[in-house]
Amino acid sequence: MLRNYCDMHVTTKHSYGVNSVEEIAGHAGKLGLDTIVILDGIDSLEDLESVKKDVMSVKSDVNILVGVEIKAENQTRLCNLINRFRDKADVIAVYGGELEINRAAVENPRVDLLTHPELKRKDSGMDHVMMRLAAENNVAIELNFREYLHSYKRIRSYVLSHMRNNVMLAQKYGAHIVAASGAESVWDMRAGRELASLAYICGLDREKAVKSVSDVPLYLVKRTAEIRDRTLKDGVKVVSE
Amino acid sequence: MKLNPMPPTLRDNQRYIVFEIVSKKEVAFENMVNVVWSASLQLFGEAGTSKFRMWVPSMLFDKARKRGVIRTTHDSVEEVRAVIASVKEIEGESVIFYVLGVTGTIRSAKSKFLGQVDLRDFGAKR
Numbered sequence: 001m002l003r004n005y006c007d008m009h010v011t012t013k014h015s016y017g018v019n020s021v022e023e024i025a026g027h028a029g030k031l032g033l034d035t036i037v038i039l040d041g042i043d044s045l046e047d048l049e050s051v052k053k054d055v056m057s058v059k060s061d062v063n064i065l066v067g068v069e070i071k072a073e074n075q076t077r078l079c080n081l082i083n084r085f086r087d088k089a090d091v092i093a094v095y096g097g098e099l100e101i102n103r104a105a106v107e108n109p110r111v112d113l114l115t116h117p118e119l120k121r122k123d124s125g126m127d128h129v130m131m132r133l134a135a136e137n138n139v140a141i142e143l144n145f146r147e148y149l150h151s152y153k154r155i156r157s158y159v160l161s162h163m164r165n166n167v168m169l170a171q172k173y174g175a176h177i178v179a180a181s182g183a184e185s186v187w188d189m190r191a192g193r194e195l196a197s198l199a200y201i202c203g204l205d206r207e208k209a210v211k212s213v214s215d216v217p218l219y220l221v222k223r224t225a226e227i228r229d230r231t232l233k234d235g236v237k238v239v240s241e
Numbered sequence: 242m243k244l245n246p247m248p249p250t251l252r253d254n255q256r257y258i259v260f261e262i263v264s265k266k267e268v269a270f271e272n273m274v275n276v277v278w279s280a281s282l283q284l285f286g287e288a289g290t291s292k293f294r295m296w297v298p299s300m301l302f303d304k305a306r307k308r309g310v311i312r313t314t315h316d317s318v319e320e321v322r323a324v325i326a327s328v329k330e331i332e333g334e335s336v337i338f339y340v341l342g343v344t345g346t347i348r349s350a351k352s353k354f355l356g357q358v359d360l361r362d363f364g365a366k367r
Contacts, residue, residue: 030263031339149329153283187335194326194340200319201284209319 003210005192006035006217009093009115009142009180014051015040015069017184021051024186025060031191035218036062037091039069039115043081048088065221067091069115075104086110087228090221093142096125106134112220113178116144118162124169125162131169134176140220141170143212145190145198146182160202167203176220177204179212253294254315257344259354260325262307263337270302273309276331281324293317301347303355308341310350318343 010024011017017024021038028036040051048068055064068089072078078094078101086092091112094105097119105114106126114134117125126134126141134141143163151159170177179199183189192213199209227237262268274297281290293313302309313321325338344350351357 027263027337031337145326149327156284185335187329187337190326190337191339194322194338197319197322197326201323206319 003192003214004034004218005032005195005214006037006221007033007181007183007189007192007195007213008037008091008113008178008217008220009039009069009144009182010036010189011069011182011184012038012040012051012054014047014054015042019186021054021064022058022060024183024189025058025062025064027186027189028062029060031189033062033189033192035065035221037065037067037217037221039067039091039093041069041071041095043070045084045088048085065090067093067112069093069095071095072101075100078104079108082108082110090224092224096142097121099125102126103130103133106130106137106139108139109137111137111139112224113140113142115142115180116147116182117141117166118159119144119147121162122158123162124165126166126169128169128173131166131173131175134170135173138176138220138223140176140178140216141166142182143167143177143179143199143202144182145180145195146184146188148198149188163202167199171204171208176216177208177212178217178220179209180217255294255312255345256315256318257347257350258311258313258318258321258325259341259344259350260309260311261339261341262309262331263339264307264331264334266334267304268307268331268334268336270299270304270309272331273297273302276328277311277325280328281321284324284327285320289320293321295321298347301350301355308355310347310355 012021052066068085070081093113093115094111096102096114096117102117102125105111179195181189195213196209199212296312341354
């Protein structure tokens with residue numbers, strides 16, 4: 001069965017990354033990816049517009065979506081930034097790692113993705129209560145390939161163990177898991193099936209691992225687009241007949 | 242005295258993972274093999290790697306197209322994918338291993354992905 005693979009977390013030189021959108025799209029084409037989501041850590045609408053302008057100027061067979069990875073110091077700032085970008089970006093991701101931010105992200109149904117909740121932590125960054133909230137609010141939890149790729153020996157074993165813990169909780173409570181490259185350079189990018197192998201060694205079965213790089217990201221993107229197209233005002237939406 | 246060949250029913254089911262290396266420079270076969278083995282030992286350890294029964298045949302490495310084959314058992318394909326995905330550089334040069342496909346025989350690996358068609362094989366795809 002042919003699948004459309006999606007890498008839901010690629011960073012360009014607009015924030016932490018080193019490569020342009022064009023170079024990333026070229027590599028994504030080589031690796032057989034159908035969709036990539038540019039997730040730059042930006043905090044103004046002008047920056048988002050310049051990323052979108054770059055994306056529009058690139059001619060590629062790869063479908064490129066523009067999202068925002070929100071890095072906030074506290075919950076209030078996080079809510080402000082989510083409100084600022086929600087209607088403008090295709091995907092809203094939250095830069096995880098801080099327990100307070102992880103919790104605020106999974107409590108907010110306007111967030112699509114919580115990236116690396118275990119980043120620089122001695123625990124997995126998610127407990128059962130937070131995972132239940134993530135499932136209720138449809139916030140996907142990311143397995144960040146870059147974090148695994150750039151760690152060694154003891155640190156890598158901690159990273160894998162924390163990811164495995166998150167996968168176990170997500171499966172129990174029905175939260176979405178997304179395996180993404182988190183690439184800051186084109187050399188961190190991997191093909192969809194290779195990203196799925198990370199999900200597999202973290203405890204997902206083969207079918208679910210493949211879905212975590214194909215069906216789940218595409219569902220999240222589609223759902224966001226539907227909500228945006230049908231919502232007239234906060235709390236008022238067009239219901240299909 | 243020689244060992245008797247293993248009966249077919251007792252042999253492992255094998256799979257051939259055909260991969261392509263994305264890199265700026267050429268890659269030497271020996272360096273590539275060393276990197277794959279050390280990545281496997283790092284990720285799964287000696288006991289884990291021993292279950293994969295990995296073999297990287299030198300005669301199937303296409304240096305010009307940077308394509309090669311890794312043989313493993315049929316139930317270790319995902320693990321070996323994870324191993325080669327975790328390779329990020331060879332001799333200081335950044336690389337990406339990209340799996341083109343998985344086959345059950347060397348012949349289909351050759352004909353489907355390496356462009357080596359045996360003219361005696363009339364059923365092969367050209």
